[in-house]
Amino acid sequence: MRLSQLFLKTTRDISKDEVSKNAQLLTKGGYVNQLMAGVYSYLPLGYRVLQKIERIICEEMDAMGGQELLLPALHPKENWLATGRWDGLDVLFKLKGAGDRDLALGATHEEVVTPLGMTVLQSYKDFPKAVYQIQTKFRNEARAKSGLLRGREFRMKDMYSFHTSQDDLDAFYERSIEAYVNVYRRCGLGDVTYLTYASGGTFSKYSHEFQTVTDSGEDLIYIVPGKGRVAINKEIIDDPEALASILPNYQPGDEKKLETAKAIEVGNIFKLGTKYSGAFDFEYTDKDGSRKVPVMGCYGLGPSRLMGTVAEVLSDEHGLVWPEEIAPYKVGLMCLRPGDEACKKAADEAYAALQKAGVEVLYDDSEASAGEKFAQMDLLGLPWQAVVGPKSAAEGKIEWKKRATGEKSVLLAGAWPF
C-alpha cells in the first residue's frame, strides 16, 4: 500500500481528554479516532491490527475445539431478569424497542448463550461443546478515560463451554489457559503477562485473570515466587485459605512479602458451574434417562483492550512498536528523494519486489522531508524500516532498520531478510 493512498492522517493534535498513553499514540498514528469518551473508530491501519489480533484469537480458540458463532447485541429484558442481572449489572445499557419493549445491549452473553445451548444440547451425547464469538460489546462505564483499555463500546472474544461433569470442565479450563498463553505470546506480551488467581464466586475456589504488567495498569498483582509468571490478585490476598493452597508452605503474613506490580487485566476465565444453566432450567438427558444440569465455563479476552495494552507496553518515546504478528504492515519503505529519478526507481523496485515476495509493505513515496518521514514511520511502529536514498540507490543498497531495537544494517537491493 502506498502511504499516499491510505486513509490516514497522522497528527500532533490530540484532544486533552485523551490522557492515556495508548489513546494518544494510536490517535497520533491515525490508528483510531475518538467519537466520544470510550467510543472509537478503527481506521484502516488500526483495523488491520485489530483483525490480526482477532485472527490469532480465533486460531487459538479453534485449536482447542471452540466453534465460532455470532450472538445478538439486542437482548430481551426477560433473559436478564432470569439471572438477576437486569438490576444487578450497573453498566448495562437499557433501551426501548418496538412496542415499548425493554431491551438491553449485550454487555456479556451468558443470558443469550445459555438458553441457546439448551435448544442444541439435549442429550449427554451432545456434550461437551464450546462456542465463542468475537463481537462488539457495550458497557455504560461511568469513567472511560483509558482509551482502548476501558471502552463503552469494545471488541470482545467470549467463549462458553458446556460439560456434563466438573472434571470435564476442569480439563477444558486448563486447556484454555494454554490457549490464552499462546495468544499473549503471539501478540508480543508473553514475557509480561501473568496467570493471576482471582476470586471464584460460589461455584469454584478461584477464577483466573491474565494480567499484563505495566506502570499504567489499574490493577495491582502479587507475584508468586518460583512459579514462573503466576500471580495473585487483590481479592485473593485477603483470603488465607486460598493463599494456603497457592503459596508453597504458606505462613500467615507471607503475602506481605510478595513483590507487587501494576497490571492491566487482558483476559479472564471462570468456572460458572450451574449458575447460569440453573437460572434457565437447562437440563439434558443423561445415559440413565435422568435429567441433569450441565456445568459451564466462560472465557473472556478483549481484542481491543489487548491492542491498547500492546500500545502501552511495547511503545517507546518515538511511537508505537508492533510485534510482527499483529503489525498492520511488516515493512515501512521510504523513498527519501522521490524527485530523484534513480532514487525513485530503486524504491519502486524495492516496493515491487517486497510485494511480489508477499511481504506486507507500506510505501512512503511522498514529498515530505526525510526527517518527517523517519519520524512518521517511527510513530507508526512497523517492525521493519527500509530506506532508499540517492546514495544508497546509486550503490544498489537499502538501509534496513529494526524498529524495536533501532538496530541498523545495509542490504543489497533484492537481498531481503524474508
Added chain:
Amino acid sequence: MRLSQLFLKTTRDISKDEVSKNAQLLTKGGYVNQLMAGVYSYLPLGYRVLQKIERIICEEMDAMGGQELLLPALHPKENWLATGRWDGLDVLFKLKGAGDRDLALGATHEEVVTPLGMTVLQSYKDFPKAVYQIQTKFRNEARAKSGLLRGREFRMKDMYSFHTSQDDLDAFYERSIEAYVNVYRRCGLGDVTYLTYASGGTFSKYSHEFQTVTDSGEDLIYIVPGKGRVAINKEIIDDPEALASILPNYQPGDEKKLETAKAIEVGNIFKLGTKYSGAFDFEYTDKDGSRKVPVMGCYGLGPSRLMGTVAEVLSDEHGLVWPEEIAPYKVGLMCLRPGDEACKKAADEAYAALQKAGVEVLYDDSEASAGEKFAQMDLLGLPWQAVVGPKSAAEGKIEWKKRATGEKSVLLAGAWPF
C-alpha cells in the same frame, strides 16, 4: 467436521412467528436461532455462510480500492442533529449513556464517517478515497416478520466515497455497479438480480437498487426490455422525465406495458453529492488554495439479508441449496451403517481423503437411519453429498449427488471430482 461434534440441532419445531421461508429453513437447518422478532443468533453453520458472504464482499470492495475500517455503533445525538435525522429517521434506536447523554445506535453511518473523513481528507491531494465496514446495524423496525430480510439488528456493508468532482464520483459509482454484480454472481444470484433505477434525492437524477426477483419479495420492479437485467422501481415509474431517460424511445404509457416482478432489495448505491459533507461543513483545500466541499457516494449491501435471500431463492422442497462459494461445507459425507466395520472404514477413509485434499467436509457418522441422514443432509443444503453404504463400501465405490439438481453418479473411492 464430524456432525456429532458440531454445535447444531436441526429441528422440525418452528415458532409460529416465523412466517418467512428463509427463517423457517434456516431455523430448521440449525443455521440461525431467533432471540426475538428481527434478532437472530448465527450458529456455527450459519456464521460460516455469513462469513463467506462477507469475505466475498470484502474482496470485491478491496478490488475497487475500498479500505476497510470499523465505525462505532454508539453515536452522539449531536451528529444526528447536524443532519436532521435525529428526529427524521423513525427507525433510530435512542438510549441514554453515562451522564444522561443522548445516544443513537448506528442505523447507518453517514453521521460518523463524514466528520471522520474531515479529519483525514484535508487537501485535494488526499482525494479520492473510499472506506467501508462490515458491521452490525440497528433499526427499530415496527414490523420484523421477514426473517433475515428485515432485522432489527442485522449485518451491513456500507461503503462511503469522497471525491473532488462529480465526474470522479460518477466513475467510482459505475465501478461499484460492477463490484456489486460480482458479489451477486458469486453468491449464486447473478441470474435473478436486477440493476434497478430508483429515485435519487436532491443531488442526483437516480440512485440504484439491486433487486433479486422472487415471489416472496416485498418490492415490485418493472423490467426494462432489451437491456439485460435492468429494471425500474416504483418511485421512478411515476416520473415521466426519468422514464424518458431510461426507456428507449419512451412514449407516455409505455411504462404500463412493462413486465413486473416481485423482488427483494439486496443492495443500493447512492450519489449523496454534498448532502452530508455540507451538513458538517466539510471542506478541503483545493489546488488554488480555495476551500471546497467534497462530494460523496454511499454503497450499501447487507450480508445477512443476502444470506436470507439465497435461502429464499435457491431452496427447494427438501431444504436449503447453497451455492459453492458460500456453502458452510462443500461436501456432506454420510456413512449409512457406522456399525458395519467395512462401511465405517470406507467412510472414514473418504473423510480423511477429502480433508487431506483441503475440501471442507461435514461427516455424518451418527447412528441415525439412512432416511433421516438423507433428509437432514438435503435440509442442510451442502452442494455435494457423498454416501458410503455397506454395498458401495464392498465395491470400493461412493455414491455422489449434486444437491441442486439431484443428479447422481458413482465414484471410485478416492477419485474425487475436485
